[in-house]
Amino acid sequence: MFSPRSIGVVRTPYSQTKEIPKGLGVKHEAQGVLEISPEFESGLADIEGFSHLFVVWVFDRSEGFERYGPTPADNRPHGVFATRSPRRPNPIGLTVVELLRRDGRFLHVRGVDMLDGTTILDLKPYMSSIPAEKLRRGWLAEAEAAQKS
Numbered sequence: 001m002f003s004p005r006s007i008g009v010v011r012t013p014y015s016q017t018k019e020i021p022k023g024l025g026v027k028h029e030a031q032g033v034l035e036i037s038p039e040f041e042s043g044l045a046d047i048e049g050f051s052h053l054f055v056v057w058v059f060d061r062s063e064g065f066e067r068y069g070p071t072p073a074d075n076r077p078h079g080v081f082a083t084r085s086p087r088r089p090n091p092i093g094l095t096v097v098e099l100l101r102r103d104g105r106f107l108h109v110r111g112v113d114m115l116d117g118t119t120i121l122d123l124k125p126y127m128s129s130i131p132a133e134k135l136r137r138g139w140l141a142e143a144e145a146a147q148k149s
């Protein structure tokens with residue numbers, strides 16, 4: 001194993017979890033800034049060419065974990081690895097954001113769903129080669145269908 005290191009923090013409009021939109025069909029449109037530490041700025045070279053990024057981050061204000069439990073997106077409990085719950089054995093978050101612009105070591109993005117000051121572990125360019133018709137969305141699709149009916 002390795003000891004994770006922070007590469008920066010996320011600036012978002014959210015100081016409390018209750019302010020972050022949740023639940024079925026939620027869209028994250030809030031803008032934020034990924035503030036990358038000066039020691040890693042050279043690692044941002046050429047990132048401007050990508051429209052979207054994966055942000056790997058730490059649920060640094062969640063405690064403990066539950067293997068099986070409730071989620072705000074459904075009235076049935078699910079296994080932690082079938083959800084995006086903050087309460088997981090390794091408290092790692094993953095968010096896809098749209099890169100709006102780069103200003104030195106500051107990346108202005110849209111689509112943040114983390115608390116202000118959240119620790120960033122990594123950034124990667126977003127890419128997916130999976131065609132939409134091959135994607136299955138499990139219990140989430142069932143919950144969405146139930147909500148519509």
Ligand SMILES: C[S@@+](CC[C@H](N)C(=O)[O-])C[C@H]1O[C@@H](n2cnc3c(N)ncnc32)[C@H](O)[C@@H]1O
Binds near residue numbers: 058084086094096118
């Ligand atoms: C459902 S999780 C999804 C996060 C990410 N998109 C993912 O899939 O890993 C988002 C929720 O995590 C919680 N959260 C956000 N930032 C956090 C932080 N720094 N520490 C603990 N919980 C956090 C908030 O309740 C927020 O609504």
